[in-house]
Each structure stands twice: as structure tokens, then as C-alpha cells.
Amino acid sequence: MPTIQFQLNGAAAAVDTDPDQTLLDVLRGRLGVTSPHFGCGAGECGACYVMVGDRAMASCDMPMWSVADKDVVTVEGLGTAEQPHPLQRAFISEQAMQCGYCVSGMLISAAALLKRNPSPTEAEVKTALDRNLCRCGSHNRIVRAVLRAAAEMAGS
Amino acid sequence: MSAPSPAPTLPVSLAANPKLSSWVKLIGEGRVAISPGKVEIGQGIVTALAQIAADELDVDIGRIEMIRASTAASPNEGVTSGSLSIQQSGRALRQVCAEVRQRFLTAASERLGVDASLLEIQDGTISGPGNVRTSYWELADDISLDHDANAGATAKIVAKRTVAGHSVQRVDIPDKVFARPRFIHDHPLPDLLHGRVLRPDISGARLIALDETATRAVPGLVAIVRDGGFAGVIADSEVAAEAALKALRSGATWSAGEPLPDEDDLAGFLKSQPVETTVIDTRTTAATLEKAARPLRRQYIRPDIAHASIAPSCAMARWDGDRVHVWTHSQGVYLLRADLAIVLKLPAENIVVEHMEGAGCYGHNAADDVALDAVLLAKGAGGRPVRVQWSRHDEMSHAPFGAAMAIEIEADLDADNEIVGWRHAIWSNGHAARPGRAAQPALLAATEIASPYPRMISTNPPAANGGGGDRNSVPLYDLPAWTVTSHRLLTMPVRTSALRTLGGQGNVFAIESLLDEIAALRGEDPIAFRLRHLREERAKEVIRAAARRAQWKPQKQSGIGHGVGFARYKNTGAYCAAIAEIEGTEDIRVKRLTLAVDVGEAINPDGVINQIEGGAIQATSWVLKERVRFDRTRITSTSWTDYPILTFIEVPMVDVEIVQRAEIEPVGAGEAAHGPVTAAIANAVYDCLGVRVRDLPITRDKIIAAMELAS
Numbered sequence: 050m051p052t053i054q055f056q057l058n059g060a061a062a063a064v065d066t067d068p069d070q071t072l073l074d075v076l077r078g079r080l081g082v083t084s085p086h087f088g089c090g091a092g093e094c095g096a097c098y099v100m101v102g103d104r105a106m107a108s109c110d111m112p113m114w115s116v117a118d119k120d121v122v123t124v125e126g127l128g129t130a131e132q133p134h135p136l137q138r139a140f141i142s143e144q145a146m147q148c149g150y151c152v153s154g155m156l157i158s159a160a161a162l163l164k165r166n167p168s169p170t171e172a173e174v175k176t177a178l179d180r181n182l183c184r185c186g187s188h189n190r191i192v193r194a195v196l197r198a199a200a201e202m203a204g205s
Numbered sequence: 206m207s208a209p210s211p212a213p214t215l216p217v218s219l220a221a222n223p224k225l226s227s228w229v230k231l232i233g234e235g236r237v238a239i240s241p242g243k244v245e246i247g248q249g250i251v252t253a254l255a256q257i258a259a260d261e262l263d264v265d266i267g268r269i270e271m272i273r274a275s276t277a278a279s280p281n282e283g284v285t286s287g288s289l290s291i292q293q294s295g296r297a298l299r300q301v302c303a304e305v306r307q308r309f310l311t312a313a314s315e316r317l318g319v320d321a322s323l324l325e326i327q328d329g330t331i332s333g334p335g336n337v338r339t340s341y342w343e344l345a346d347d348i349s350l351d352h353d354a355n356a357g358a359t360a361k362i363v364a365k366r367t368v369a370g371h372s373v374q375r376v377d378i379p380d381k382v383f384a385r386p387r388f389i390h391d392h393p394l395p396d397l398l399h400g401r402v403l404r405p406d407i408s409g410a411r412l413i414a415l416d417e418t419a420t421r422a423v424p425g426l427v428a429i430v431r432d433g434g435f436a437g438v439i440a441d442s443e444v445a446a447e448a449a450l451k452a453l454r455s456g457a458t459w460s461a462g463e464p465l466p467d468e469d470d471l472a473g474f475l476k477s478q479p480v481e482t483t484v485i486d487t488r489t490t491a492a493t494l495e496k497a498a499r500p501l502r503r504q505y506i507r508p509d510i511a512h513a514s515i516a517p518s519c520a521m522a523r524w525d526g527d528r529v530h531v532w533t534h535s536q537g538v539y540l541l542r543a544d545l546a547i548v549l550k551l552p553a554e555n556i557v558v559e560h561m562e563g564a565g566c567y568g569h570n571a572a573d574d575v576a577l578d579a580v581l582l583a584k585g586a587g588g589r590p591v592r593v594q595w596s597r598h599d600e601m602s603h604a605p606f607g608a609a610m611a612i613e614i615e616a617d618l619d620a621d622n623e624i625v626g627w628r629h630a631i632w633s634n635g636h637a638a639r640p641g642r643a644a645q646p647a648l649l650a651a652t653e654i655a656s657p658y659p660r661m662i663s664t665n666p667p668a669a670n671g672g673g674g675d676r677n678s679v680p681l682y683d684l685p686a687w688t689v690t691s692h693r694l695l696t697m698p699v700r701t702s703a704l705r706t707l708g709g710q711g712n713v714f715a716i717e718s719l720l721d722e723i724a725a726l727r728g729e730d731p732i733a734f735r736l737r738h739l740r741e742e743r744a745k746e747v748i749r750a751a752a753r754r755a756q757w758k759p760q761k762q763s764g765i766g767h768g769v770g771f772a773r774y775k776n777t778g779a780y781c782a783a784i785a786e787i788e789g790t791e792d793i794r795v796k797r798l799t800l801a802v803d804v805g806e807a808i809n810p811d812g813v814i815n816q817i818e819g820g821a822i823q824a825t826s827w828v829l830k831e832r833v834r835f836d837r838t839r840i841t842s843t844s845w846t847d848y849p850i851l852t853f854i855e856v857p858m859v860d861v862e863i864v865q866r867a868e869i870e871p872v873g874a875g876e877a878a879h880g881p882v883t884a885a886i887a888n889a890v891y892d893c894l895g896v897r898v899r900d901l902p903i904t905r906d907k908i909i910a911a912m913e914l915a916s
Contacts, residue, residue, distance in 0.1 A: 094515060130383050175854050
């Protein structure tokens with residue numbers, strides 16, 4: 050099996066894998082990175098999103114061959130309790146979830162948005178998150194959290 | 206002679222589990238373990254219960270460690286459902302903690318030589334005059350909590366509570382934003398294997414033959430497990446398990462299934478089946494019988510609704526001889542254990558069922574089913590644990606649905622269009638087929654194994670528990686006469702069980718739609734009409750509060766509509782009023798929802814708002830988009846494309862006001878919004894477009910059909 054190299058959360062990663070295996074399977078099954086969640090396996094719900102470059106993308110239908118040499122970021126790479134990303138801080142401040150299963154995908158979509166557009170409007174936030182499904186109805190809190198993080202990042 | 210005052214009674218959960226130590230333990234230095242029987246299902250209950258305990262014990266909430274429910278040790282509180290966790294677990298914990306506090310004060314009094322009434326407790330430190338002090342943890346070794354609660358202690362008065370009644374941050378949220386494994390899906394177990402179960406596409410089909418040749422060749426396969434019509438694979442990775450399942454499917458031969466109803470004629474189907482009929486309630490008053498009346502008859506339809514959690518159901522199981530340990534996101538660990546014991550023909554003591562969080566749970570989904578799947582597959586794993594996760598497809602087709610309903614209301618109107626009679630009839634499958642409550646198991650695989658159990662036909666909880674299909678069907682309005690009848694189907698081609706509100710959403714939609722129609726016939730403001738027919742002040746106050754907040758009624762604008770809906774959940778729970786603002790022509794958009802809610806004492810006000818917001822948005826999704834689809838052989842809405850839910854761009858603004866009543870026993874908030882929001886949107890559609898859509902979901906096609914019918 051070929052070795053596929055990529056950047057994961059700022060560190061070099063190399064995995065011997067079937068190139069058609071999905072990034073989600075490799076992250077969760079091989080590397081123990083559990084923040085990307087399985088939701089549908091068809092790229093329709095956003096629970097498995099990871100950031101590739103400055104784009105949030107579904108990892109459940111992303112073959113490993115397409116990840117070679119790419120820069121992949123998951124929530125594990127966003128921040129920690131000691132040094133949280135502004136989005137993580139804002140999700141806590143706004144209590145922006147109910148069950149929280151969708152939240153890692155939300156954080157990734159939001160982080161990718163803020164990379165591309167540091168001061169989005171509310172409508173732009175909603176558009177950026179529109180492919181992330183939330184079943185509990187925490188949408189408005191999540192939007193507020195993203196706007197709060199953007200404001201904090203602009204102020205710092 | 207005055208009657209003797211009744212002996213103090215214990216809250217229901219405490220009466221069933223009276224031992225103090227089963228709820229509270231002093232652990233380590235400066236820590237308190239609180240062990241409720243209710244479970245976190247995304248509703249924030251664990252935080253609210255921690256608040257109650259912190260308050261009564263006078264310890265900082267940061268010292269409290271909430272223990273996940275397990276049949277190994279936890280109090281048995283049945284199922285976490287029906288918006289009852291605050292009522293049941295909260296009351297029990299408040300009483301337990303008050304008694305624990307009193308026991309420690311008594312012991313501290315003896316040790317310090319100070320009268321207990323002079324002692325105070327601050328963050329677990331007990332101090333008194335002369336600078337004497339001790340603490341819970343210093344005294345812990347001397348005080349046994351292995352005593353039954355006796356209802357002797359009195360909980361704090363409202364004014365003395367400093368934690369309960371205030372918004373605090375949820376205890377589970379930091380883990381979830383910092384990617385620390387908390388969900389069962391993410392939980393690592395040593396030597397974990399992965400399982401998948403083979404299920405038919407055709408509804409009701411049974412596995413009759415299986416060619417395993419191709420499956421045996423799949424790398425990573427550990428075992429194929431077969432028990433009659435139940436078949437699955439175990440492999441050393443999820444990837445291998447998926448590959449093995451695919452191979453297994455190609456070798457499967459299925460029996461013909463059982464036909465499904467016509468999805469476009471749900472009412473015709475529901476009304477043509479054998480039923481069990483129950484008169485739920487009747488009211489007659491002599492004054493109305495003489496009045497001449499003309500009937501106004503309307504029929505309302507609610508389709509089957511999917512739970513559609515973002516995560517597919519997941520469980521893990523590990524056998525050790527004839528004992529098995531199960532990890533599950535079930536709502537009721539003891540109830541699941543009871544069903545597992547029946548299927549496995551084992552004493553319940555041989556089975557430990559331990560809760561772990563899953564994705565948001567809105568009722569009886571596949572959590573229990575997948576637990577039995579894991580237990581059956583793990584038999585082939587040689588003592589290693591097996592994790593089973595359902596596919597999205599199976600989650601959307603094999604899990605129970607919230608039952609479709611046809612509701613007919615006939616109102617008798619007098620010459621002034623005042624209501625003098627009211628007949629409400631419901632045709633629906635039952636709304637509950639939960640595990641652990643019958644002599645037969647309710648778990649899916651139990652119908653598939655070699656000695657299968659029949660599929661449990663769903664029933665309805667008794668009226669005392671809020672009813673099922675009849676939930677919220679008895680008007681809260683002071684109408685002069687009514688008859689409410691429930692027809693529960695005795696066939697069940699589409700599997701149904703408990704989904705948020707049970708029949709409440711459908712019944713409130715029907716009642717509130719017809720009231721709105723009658724108010725319009727009279728030319729009376731729909732809020733004034735409702736207030737005129739309500740007697741309970743709390744009911745009226747939430748309607749007034751919502752109306753004030755929404756500045757009812759805003760000036761009429763073309764293309765904009767406003768509507769109102771109200772209910773008291775189960776007629777015994779939270780009061781909730783909703784006002785919807787919508788815009789549109791044929792495609793409608795819900796712009797804003799304004800709600801007022803009265804849950805009595807709101808333990809965590811932000812938690813209540815979060816639940817009401819979430820309920821309002823989920824209800825909007827149900828109303829505008831959701832309907833389980835099927836053809837005559839199989840469920841067809843098995844992906845997010847075929848079962849769309851509301852997305853960010855479509856989500857309305859939601860504004861919630863809590864009518865705080867700290868002196869009134871708290872009730873839950875999780876299901877209060879669905880009925881009122883459903884009705885408010887439907888009524889706003891009428892206000893906006895002049896048509897009544899009585900057939901959910903309110904889609905473009907339904908609106909056009911209603912317009913054609915009206916013209």
C-alpha cells in the first residue's frame with residue numbers, strides 16, 4: 050500500500066493506506082482523531098468536516114489520494130482548553146449547542162470562513178454554515194458564536 | 206377536630222430509590238459525586254441537576270462530578286423522556302441533598318459543640334461562632350449515607366437558592382468544543398472490534414438464505430454472526446466491517462416483505478385499519494344542549510416524522526462468560542437491560558448497561574436496537590468488545606418513527622359562531638413501543654433471531670402519564686361540551702414509537718388551527734378569542750407575554766402573515782405560547798418566532814431558552830419540510846437528500862421570554878414549543894395567504910392545492 054503524506058494539525062503525517070480509503074476512516078480509525086464525526090457517509094450533513102487549506106470539506110467521502118501534500122486541520126488543531134481558538138471560546142460563551150455532535154463540523158466551517166473572510170455578515174455566516182446540519186435547533190446560537198469570535202479576532 | 210396532617214411524602218424517584226448514598230457520595234478531597242438515574246441526551250439535564258445539588262449542599266458547582274447512569278449503581282429512574290427529568294430527578298435530588306446537608310450539620314454540631322442552628326455551610330465548609338469549622342470531607346468518614354431518605358429535611362426556600370434559578374454554563378460543553386471524547390461514538394476501548402448488521406431494504410422482509418463465501422474472503426473479517434434472520438459481521442476495523450457487510454448483502458436472499466400504505470392517502474389508510482377505540486374525555490353542560498348548532502368539520506393530517514439525529518445509533522458490548530457489559534445512549538438503562546434479559550434468557554444481574562452520550566435524542570430512536578445488535582454480534586468476538594454503528598440509511602428506515610395521525614374535529618357553532626360542542630377524534634398508531642415495559646422485547650433484532658418475538662405493536666401511555674396519540678387532545682379551553690376519542694391502530698406496517706410530544710404536536714396543531722378559523726369566522730382577534738376561553742392565569746399570561754413581545758398584532762402588510770398557537774404541554778406541564786411571522790406567496794419562509802414559556806421554577810434559565818429555541822426550530826423543520834416517504838414496499842427517505850431538514854438559511858429568528866415562577870415546582874421544557882409553533886405557522890399561513898393548510902408539512906405543493914380548493 051502506498052504511503053500518503055500530508056500535514057495534520059500543523060505536523061507531518063504519513064499513512065500507509067489504500068488510496069481510495071476515506072480521510073475520515075484514516076483520521077478516526079488509524080490516527081485516533083475523533084473530532085470529525087460520522088453522520089451520513091455521503092457528504093450531506095457536515096459532521097465530518099475538516100479544513101483543507103482554507104476550505105471546510107467533508108472527510109467521509111474524501112479519498113486519501115486527494116489528501117496527499119494537503120494541509121488538513123481538525124478541531125484538535127484549532128486550540129486547546131489552555132489556548133482556545135476564539136471560536137471555541139465563543140461557542141462556550143454562547144452555549145452554542147444542545148447535543149454538540151455537529152459542533153466540530155460547525156467549528157471547522159466557521160474557522161474556514163473566518164480565514165477567508167475575517168468580518169462576515171450574519172448572512173455570510175449562515176451561507177457558510179448552510180451545509181452543516183443541526184437537528185437540535187442550535188443554529189441561532191451558533192451564528193451568534195461565529196460573529197462573536199469574528200469580532201474578538203478583529204479587536205485583537 | 207382537625208384532620209391529621211399527611212405524612213411528608215418522598216418525590217416519586219426517591220420513593221423508588223430511597224437510599225441516600227445511591228444519589229450522593231462524598232468522594233476524595235473536595236469532590237461530590239451526584240448520581241442521577243436520568244441521562245444526558247443533549248438537553249442539558251446533567252447541568253440542571255448539578256445546579257440543584259450544588260444549591261442544596263452549599264458547594265460550588267465545580268466540585269460536583271456527575272456520574273453517568275449505569276445499572277451497576279445508579280438509581281432506577283426508568284426512562285429519560287416526557288420532559289420529566291427535572292420533575293422526577295430534580296425533586297429527588299433536591300430532597301436527598303437537603304437530607305444529606307442536615308445529617309452533616311447534625312454531625313458537625315456534635316463534633317464542634319455548637320448548636321446546629323448556629324452553623325452555616327459555605328462551599329462545603331461548615332463553620333460557626335468562635336471560628337470553629339469543619340467540612341463535608343472531614344466528616345465524611347463518620348457519616349454513613351446508606352440510609353433511606355425520610356422526607357424529614359426541608360429544602361431551601363427559593364430566596365436562599367443561589368445556583369438553581371440562574372443561568373450557568375453547561376458542564377458538558379467544554380469537552381465538546383475541545384474535541385475531548387465524550388460521545389459513545391468516540392470512546393476508545395482496548396481491543397475494540399467493529400460490527401455491522403445486515404438489514405433488508407424491503408420493509409418486513411426476512412433473511413431466508415445467506416451465501417457467506419464472498420464475505421469470508423474480506424481482509425480483516427473476524428466473524429460472521431448468524432442467528433435466524435439476524436446476520437452481521439465483526440471485523441478489526443470499521444472499513445473492513447463495511448466491506449464485509451457489502452459482501453454479505455450480495456449473498457443475501459430475502460422473503461417478500463409486508464406492504465406499506467399509500468403515502469399520499471395517510472388519512473385513508475389510518476381510518477381503514479382495525480382499531481382500539483378509547484373515549485379519552487367527555488364534558489357536557491346543560492346550558493349548551495338546547496342551543497341550535499351547526500357543525501364545522503375539519504380534518505388535519507400529520508405524517509410520520511423521523512428522529513433523524515445527526516449521528517447514527519451506536520453501541521458497544523463485551524461478553525465475559527455469561528455476563529455482558531453494554532455501553533449505550535439509550536434513554537433508559539434499566540429498561541433496556543430488562544429487554545436484553547428476555548432476549549438473552551439471562552438474569553438481569555448478568556447484564557450491566559452503562560450510559561454514554563450520543564447525538565441529540567428526541568425519543569425512542571434506534572439506540573436500544575443497536576445495543577442488542579452489539580450484544581448479539583459480540584457473542585462471536587471471543588470476549589473482545591464490539592462497537593456497532595448503524596448506517597444513515599438504516600437509521601432513517603429501520604428506527605421507529607413518530608406516528609402519522611389523522612385528526613378530525615367537529616365543532617358545533619351557534620348563530621354567533623360561538624362554540625357549543627366539540628368532537629375530537631384521532632386515528633393513529635400508538636406512540637410508544639419502548640423497551641422494558643412488556644413481557645416481550647421491543648428491540649428490532651428480537652424480531653429477526655431464530656426464535657423470533659413478534660414485532661411489538663405500539664400502544665399509548667395512559668392519560669395519567671400524558672397519554673400518547675391523545676396527548677394534548679383534551680381542550681384546555683373552557684368549552685361548554687366536548688368528546689375526545691382516540692382510535693389506536695392494531696396494525697403497524699410503518700414502525701412507530703415515541704417521538705417528542707407524542708401526539709401533542711398533531712393535536713395542538715388541529716385544535717389551535719380550528720380555533721383560529723372560528724375566531725376568524727367571528728371576526729374576533731385570535732388572541733382575544735383564546736384569552737376569552739381560558740381560565741388559568743398562567744395560560745393567559747404566556748399568551749399575553751408573547752403578544753406583548755411580538756407587538757401583536759403588527760399592521761397588515763402584503764406578503765407577511767402572523768399567527769398564534771398555545772398549549773400547556775400534556776395539560777400538566779409547561780405553558781407555551783408562540784407567535785409566528787412568515788413571508789411568502791407559494792414558498793413560505795418563517796422569519797421570526799416569538800415565544801413565552803412558563804415552566805414554574807426555571808432551574809437554568811438559559812437552558813430553558815435553549816430547549817425552547819431548539820424545539821421551535823425543530824418544529825419549524827417538521828412543519829415546513831418533514832415527512833417520512835415510502836413506496837408500497839420500502840421506506841424511501843433514507844438520506845438527507847430524501848429527508849431534508851431545516852438549514853441555517855431557512856432558520857427563523859427565535860425570541861424567547863421566560864415567565865419565571867420560582868415558587869412553583871419546575872417542569873421540563875423540551876417538548877413545550879412543538880405544538881404551539883406548528884399551529885402558529887399554520888395560522889400565519891392563513892393570515893398571509895388566506896388559505897388553511899391542514900395537511901402537514903406545509904409545502905409549496907400543499908399551499909397550491911389549498912389555494913385551488915379554496916378558489
